[in-house]
């Protein structure tokens with residue numbers, strides 16, 4: 001770890017001001033991603049601005065939507081709520097230690113290709129609420145560790161419409177439990193969306209699966225559908241081709257759960 | 260030898276003496292010593308897998324404020340052995356991560372920054388990264404002076420040694436066979452995966468006396484190795500073994516200690532050095548990647564007529580792959596007339612391998628036990644029946660020479676056949692795989708001193724670092740021998756100046772050999788107590804018995820006296836000759852060989868290639884289980900490590916010889932949620948050479964799981980996958996290519 005200035009503001013404005021004043025600042029939530037990155041010296045920010053003093057935690061149900069505060073822990077989402085597929089997803093993140101520190105805001109802001117929440121954001125058509133306005137799921141994830149978050153903006157909460165039915169299936173990395181591939185299939189007000197994480201540089205929707213399921217919501221509808229894996233991640237854990245194959249398998253299993 | 264039903268303490272399961280300290284985080288491990296004025300050392304490691312070092316210049320680091328010492332090869336004697344060259348590179352760096360220099364500074368951060376100021380000039384060479392590359396014609400040489408088996412009349416080679424064991428005539432045996440099966444197998448390089456990284460603190464006093472505190476399996480070996488590498492006398496060095504957070508063979512050689520001592524000498528400060536996980540992976544000993552071929556022939560009734568094995572092992576950058584033990588183990592479970600075994604010790608530009616639990620046996624036995632499984636299939640025989648038909652037994656000549664005394668292989672096989680987990684049908688959709696395990700175990704040298712306190716309680720000092728609950732076992736054996744309760748005894752792992760010489764904790768020798776020394780030292784105490792009682796009672800010592808922790812007159816001796824306990828004798832020892840201490844030392848022979856039988860039921864997800872282990876059962880002959888819970892723990896731990904190695908663990912290298920998964924987020928050891936309950940059954944065929952019948956139990960448990968897992972996958976899929984690990988992508992590829 002390199003030296004940095006540590007701040008723990010108690011308000012949103014103070015946090016953003018600190019960020020604006022910093023030469024190279026970074027927000028800290030659960031630290032489950034950021035701290036290992038700092039320890040490995042993959043980042044050398046001048047200022048670390050700890051968000052844990054902000055009142056951004058909690059789960060609220062209103063108008064058929066669940067709004068989850070950015071600092072809500074994975075373990076709190078996993079404890080159960082109106083979207084059972086989302087709590088199941090949270091329960092499968094990492095291990096108990098990670099779930100007791102990691103936050104939904106941190107996970108989504110980070111856009112790790114193997115993170116689980118982004119699949120739910122895509123499949124449920126969530127809205128990302130930030131200090132610089134709300135961002136639609138389809139616009140949020142832009143690439144490997146890249147999002148539409150304005151520089152210096154803070155993710156404050158995520159709003160998930162409660163789906164009619166939804167299921168998440170992931171193939172976990174045998175070591176970290178990050179998703180080698182994770183697929184969430186959801187039907188919300190008649191709209192079918194398939195969110196995929198792990199496979200590509202960032203979460204995306206598998207549109208041809210969505211169309212096939214809209215015509216015929218069944219496992220068989222997905223048989224033989226192509227997954228274009230040309231741009232998928234290829235690493236020591238899995239080739240792009242293997243990931244492409246898993247997208248189909250995980251999607252079929254998710255559909256099987258809810259048919 | 261005491262019969263099981265006579266034992267009062269042995270076989271019970273008390274809490275281990277070091278347990279509470281460990282679970283509450285108070286125990287002091289290698290990195291936990293803080294000394295006044297202590298500074299911190301860091302190692303500069305090679306960025307290349309193979310390169311000639313043209314120069315090393317540490318002056319830039321030394322010029323930095325807060326940097327108090329820096330060392331490189333020129334600070335160590337030029338004449339050195341492989342270990343010395345591994346601790347600090349000399350002419351060449353031989354693997355990525357090889358230590359080139361080290362610095363000590365006031366903070367760990369500063370020490371790390373100072374590494375950047377060291378200038379090393381390299382001539383980069385082509386790395387040799389596999390056995391195939393190493394033994395190919397015209398291969399680059401890892402060591403230009405290396406000749407196979409030291410035969411300088413032959414050209415230099417990457418094959419450091421070839422070992423051969425032969426008996427009878429294998430060709431003739433195959434000709435007599437009705438069925439012959441063979442296979443070729445690859446097992447990847449794997450790390451022991453101990454949780455505690457290597458760590459030490461070294462300090463020197465004004466008289467030049469060196470003290471090293473470190474996490475090790477053998478502090479006497481640390482003393483010998485450190486003295487040799489520094490060119491000093493062992494009398495100048497005292498080594499204290501800290502608590503140890505796992506070793507599995509990986510903490511038998513020094514890596515940091517000589518560097519820390521040298522840095523301490525130059526800075527005149529205590530120096531602490533702690534590896535991070537990445538360094539542990541890149542620069543400490545894993546076990547060999549192997550390429551093995553196995554072949555067996557048998558009659559229709561299952562009688563094996565011949566077997567051959569060709570075992571080639573990567574040694575890493577220096578000779579010394581555990582191929583010898585591989586050769587000893589590969590056919591040990593079988594009584595054979597005709598066999599030939601050949602083993603190759605092959606140099607590659609990877610870290611020098613270290614022992615890993617039954618070093619060399621899992622890889623070789625994986626190959627042979629897979630082929631034996633295929634043979635059972637060909638013959639339509641139950642795999643346990645086939646093994647029973649050919650099993651080694653008391654009197655069988657082991658492939659490596661001696662005749663086995665009483666051994667428990669047949670007892671384990673019979674127990675397996677009768678076990679409810681084996682008689683139960685294979686669950687729907689699963690495959691079942693069986694394999695035998697073996698480790699010869701060793702004896703070697705141990706010492707023990709037993710001291711009596713003034714209140715009659717007991718202290719054991721011995722020299723075996725406790726990696727598996729051995730202090731509890733020492734206390735149990737002492738309690739049994741002395742006839743006193745377990746909780747009146749404390750056992751200590753004493754430093755190199757506070758107990759007699761002791762070999763390392765390795766080869767599953769501690770409970771056997773150090774245990775033997777402890778029992779004999781307790782017998783010494785008993786003999787002395789009888790004399791003290793005799794003196795008190797004014798009778799002859801041979802008229803006194805030791806019964807249930809007390810001196811009593813022998814039956815028929817005419818003495819109207821009360822029995823004397825240890826406490827009674829201690830109370831008056833001022834009048835009978837002073838304090839009492841017992842001692843014994845042994846060079847223990849006859850470590851009984853340990854055999855096991857394991858099987859597992861598992862399912863393969865044909866859509867993803869993922870293996871789901873549903874059930875695992877391990878049966879092992881422990882001779883006698885001193886503390887059964889710790890024997891079961893060894894069996895479960897070995898199964899867990901073996902399953903990890905079979906299914907997911909491997910070193911992944913890029914083309915430049917740089918490990919790509921040097922951390923637990925990418926190097927995939929199994930965790931509790933990956934494993935089923937591992938059922939255990941201890942078989943007890945006492946080892947006649949140990950006073951309580953002990954055999955080593957620590958290593959045998961990892962020798963069967965690789966093959967049991969492979970055989971279960973074979974059973975589940977209907978075809979064999981011969982390369983480990985059977986990771987999901989590899990299995991899916993195999994399934995796809997099989998299905999066309």
Ligand SMILES: Cc1cc2nc3c(=O)[nH]c(=O)nc-3n(C[C@H](O)[C@H](O)[C@H](O)COP(=O)(O)OP(=O)(O)OC[C@H]3O[C@@H](n4cnc5c(N)ncnc54)[C@H](O)[C@@H]3O)c2cc1C
Nearest residue numbers: 029030031032033034094102103106109115116155177178
């Ligand atoms: C061993 C291990 C296993 C894991 N396994 C999984 C897994 O299986 N699945 C999975 O999905 N994840 C996994 N993770 C990641 C974990 O879920 C992290 O918690 C998550 O990725 C980041 O959340 P955090 O709160 O820790 O964020 P931090 O590490 O604090 O921050 C991450 C990044 O997001 C930024 N950030 C944080 N909060 C905000 C905010 N409110 N607004 C704007 N920017 C913000 C930070 O500046 C930083 O760049 C694992 C992590 C570990 C260490």
